[in-house]
Each structure stands twice: as structure tokens, then as C-alpha cells.
Amino acid sequence: MYRFSETGRCWRLVVIGGGSAAAVQVRQGDIPPQDTLVIADRLGTGMEFLGDSTLQSYADELRLSRYEETFQLGMTGRLRPSAAQFDAYVRESLLTSGATVKSARILEIEGETGKFLLHVLNGDGRISYERAEKVVLATGSNPRTPPPAWAEAGAVAHDVVHREHAVRRTDRWADRSVLVVGSGNSAMQVASLVAPDASEVVVLGNRYVGMFPIESADKYSWRAPSQLTCELVAKSALECGRPGWHTPCVRHLVYDRLDVRDGEVMWTYRAGDNENPLGSRSLSGRCRHARGRLINGGGSAWEESRRIEDTAVVWATGCEPVLPGGALVESLARNADGAILTDECGRTSVDGIHALGACAGQRAVNETVPALVRGRLPFPEFLSGRGLPVDTEVPA
Numbered sequence: 058m059y060r061f062s063e064t065g066r067c068w069r070l071v072v073i074g075g076g077s078a079a080a081v082q083v084r085q086g087d088i089p090p091q092d093t094l095v096i097a098d099r100l101g102t103g104m105e106f107l108g109d110s111t112l113q114s115y116a117d118e119l120r121l122s123r124y125e126e127t128f129q130l131g132m133t134g135r136l137r138p139s140a141a142q143f144d145a146y147v148r149e150s151l152l153t154s155g156a157t158v159k160s161a162r163i164l165e166i167e168g169e170t171g172k173f174l175l176h177v178l179n180g181d182g183r184i185s186y187e188r189a190e191k192v193v194l195a196t197g198s199n200p201r202t203p204p205p206a207w208a209e210a211g212a213v214a215h216d217v218v219h220r221e222h223a224v225r226r227t228d229r230w231a232d233r234s235v236l237v238v239g240s241g242n243s244a245m246q247v248a249s250l251v252a253p254d255a256s257e258v259v260v261l262g263n264r265y266v267g268m269f270p271i272e273s274a275d276k277y278s279w280r281a282p283s284q285l286t287c288e289l290v291a292k293s294a295l296e297c298g299r300p301g302w303h304t305p306c307v308r309h310l311v312y313d314r315l316d317v318r319d320g321e322v323m324w325t326y327r328a329g330d331n332e333n334p335l336g337s338r339s340l341s342g343r344c345r346h347a348r349g350r351l352i353n354g355g356g357s358a359w360e361e362s363r364r365i366e367d368t369a370v371v372w373a374t375g376c377e378p379v380l381p382g383g384a385l386v387e388s389l390a391r392n393a394d395g396a397i398l399t400d401e402c403g404r405t406s407v408d409g410i411h412a413l414g415a416c417a418g419q420r421a422v423n424e425t426v427p428a429l430v431r432g433r434l435p436f437p438e439f440l441s442g443r444g445l446p447v448d449t450e451v452p453a
């Protein structure tokens with residue numbers, strides 16, 4: 058059955074998503090905004106759940122267009138904007154881009170290059186259709202949710218803490234032990250948020266990432282907002298439980314095993330895995346909370362446990378891509394993390410479908426590059442045998 062689009066128009070490009078990647082595409086890509094339809098179920102950054110928290114990027118790193126005459130995010134005297142400020146900037150950038158912007162959700166994409174059909178779920182529940190020569194996925198990612206056994210025990214993803222903190226709800230973690238599972242910035246930032254109200258906080262990472270640039274040259278390792286948690290670990294190691302102490306008890310451990318069963322959360326850790334500035338200050342015996350049970354004769358590995366009913370567990374183990382449904386999108390080649398594989402022009406393994414931003418594994422706004430830019434491309438190894446022509450000129 059042939060399904061007509063509401064406008065009867067076949068768009069040169071439909072961009073799906075209303076975040077920073079969509080804005081980068083519309084503002085920096087080669088296809089003019091007037092030939093572009095943006096469809097998003099929400100306009101603004103996917104980081105909006107961080108509310109008034111300061112982002113770790115500097116304002117200028119978050120610039121969405123190289124061509125902006127006045128940079129709307131420039132704030133006198135502040136290096137970093139809040140997530141709420143960036144959210145407003147992304148929205149404004151899309152609405153003033155010249156592209157047609159539609160508020161709706163894409164359920165499915167079918168068809169082939171030159172004639173894609175997009176199934177659109179509108180706000181009033183009506184299904185309509187749009188046609189496109191090319192489609193760009195800018196659909197972002199969501200925080201990873203805890204595995205089923207942990208979710209059943211009450212564990213939540215880290216965005217839940219930010220959302221509750223933004224409306225001053227602290228009952229999930231106030232006066233309780235908080236275990237934050239994860240080793241990146243998200244884990245460290247959640248730890249600093251819950252620390253003032255929790256009875257103790259333990260960050261359990263599968264590795265030690267370290268502070269950028271002192272301990273690691275990787276710019277995605279801990280940055281300024283994570284520094285507070287580092288400081289709390291060091292200060293509480295000196296003070297926790299001592300007369301006159303006032304620092305929340307925070308520890309950081311690289312764990313060996315982590316399990317939930319029989320109403321308890323338990324983890325094991327070894328001194329050898331924690332020979333770093335935070336781990337060495339978090340081992341068993343450091344304070345009244347750190348009471349591990351020795352599990353080897355040599356005295357360098359411990360097991361700790363907490364009763365689930367006294368504990369809040371927060372999952373901060375990264376993100377996974379958000380994608381529309383349908384066989385075509387399901388067939389896209391992915392990397393080990395689940396992100397869509399693309400070449401440097403955003404081409405995916407399906408001709409005519411491109412991707413950028415978090416759904417394509419681009420980790421920051423200033424790493425987000427527009428798809429569909431002119432250029433002669435070498436045939437990418439990973440797309441080999443997936444139907445893309447060799448050395449194609451990417452038409453804009």
C-alpha cells in the first residue's frame with residue numbers, strides 16, 4: 058500500500074532527533090536547512106536531566122555552529138554552562154536554523170535510498186508518514202539500566218538521582234549506604250550529589266580511571282566536576298568518625314566481584330587492584346564504615362556486604378543508543394558497545410541512512426561531526442560487503 062506523506066513532499070533530508078547532534082547536522086551539514094525536516098520527540102539536549110548542574114565542557118566546546126555571529130551560550134565570567142542553559146541553547150539553535158521542525162516520534166523507517174518512508178507517531182496519537190531521500194539518525198543514548206537482578210533489588214540508573222536531586226528529593230539515599238557502580242565521570246558526579254545526605258558512599262569501579270590530565274591523558278577520564286569526589290575520599294579517609302568530623306564518608310574501590318543475593322549486596326576487592334590515590338585510602342580498616350572480612354590468608358583481599366534494605370544502589374555504567382524500530386534500523390552494523398558504526402561522513406551500513414552524535418558513539422558535543430559532508434571517501438573496512446559502493450562521492 059502506498060502511504061502519502063502529509064505534505065506530499067519528499068524531503069531531501071530528514072534528521073531524527075532534537076539534541077545537539079541534530080543541531081550540528083542542520084547547522085554544519087552540507088544539505089541546506091530549507092530542504093531539511095527535523096523530527097524530534099523532544100527539543101533540547103539529552104543531558105537535560107542534569108538540570109542546574111554544571112557541565113564538564115567549557116562553553117566554547119559546546120558551540121553548535123561555526124557560523125554563529127553571536128554565541129548564545131557565551132556567559133560572562135563563567136567557563137562552563139549548566140545543563141539547563143545548554144538545553145535552552147540547543148532548542149533555540151534548532152528553532153532558528155531555518156529547518157522545518159516537527160514534534161513527533163519516529164516509530165520505524167522503511168524503504169531504500171532516495172525513497173525512505175518514516176512512520177511518525179504524533180502527539181495526539183495519530184500515525185502519519187514522511188518521505189525522505191536521506192535520513193540522519195541523531196537519536197542519542199540513554200543511561201544504561203541496572204541488570205534485572207539489581208533492578209529487582211531496587212537499583213536505579215544514575216539519571217534518576219539527578220532528576221530527584223533537581224526537585225530536592227533525597228529520600229532514596231538520605232541516611233543510607235549508597236553504592237555507585239561505575240568508574241567514569243557519571244559515577245563520580247553522582248557520588249558528590251548524594252554524599253551530603255547519605256550515611257556513606259562507596260564508588261565501585263571495574264577500573265581506576267584517574268584525573269585528567271594529572272593521572273591520565275584521556276580527556277574522557279575524570280574532569281573538574283569529579284574532583285569533588287576525589288577530595289571527599291581523601292578528606293573522609295582522614296576524618297570519618299573522628300571527634301569533630303564533618304566530611305561525608307566517601308570511598309572509591311576497584312572491585313573484584315559484585316553480587317546481589319539473599320537481601321544483601323556484596324563485593325570483594327584486593328589491595329593490589331587499589332594501589333592508587335583513592336583506592337589506597339578506601340581499603341578495609343580506614344574508618345568505621347570500612348569493615349571488610351578478610352578472604353585470603355595474606356591479608357590483602359576483603360569482602361564487604363550491606364543489607365539491601367539499608368542501601369541505595371546507583372548504576373552509572375555508561376549509555377546505550379536510542380534507535381527507532383523496524384528491520385532496516387535493526388540491520389545497521391554496530392560496534393561492541395552497541396553504537397551504530399559509521400565512517401567519517403556518518404555513512405552507516407545501509408545506503409542513505411547516516412548517523413551522528415551519541416547513537417553513533419561520539420562522546421561529546423565537540424566530537425560530533427555532521428554527516429553527509431562532501432568528499433571522496435576511501436571504502437571503509439568495516440562496511441565491506443554491506444552494500445556500499447567503493448570510493449563514492451558523497452552527494453550533498
Ligand SMILES: Cc1cc2nc3c(=O)[nH]c(=O)nc-3n(C[C@H](O)[C@H](O)[C@H](O)COP(=O)(O)OP(=O)(O)OC[C@H]3O[C@@H](n4cnc5c(N)ncnc54)[C@H](O)[C@@H]3O)c2cc1C
Nearest residue numbers: 074075076077078098103113114163196197414415421422
Ligand atoms: C552525565 C553526563 C554528562 C555529560 N556531560 C557532557 C559534557 O559536559 N559535554 C559534552 O560534550 N557531552 C557530555 N555528555 C555526553 C552528551 O550526552 C552527548 O555529547 C550529547 O548530549 C549527545 O547529543 P545527541 O544529540 O547525540 O543526543 P541527545 O542529546 O540525547 O538527543 C537525542 C534526541 O533524539 C530524540 N529522539 C530519540 N529517539 C527518537 C525517535 N524515535 N523519534 C524522534 N526523536 C527521537 C530525543 O528525544 C532527543 O531529542 C554527558 C553525558 C552524560 C550521561
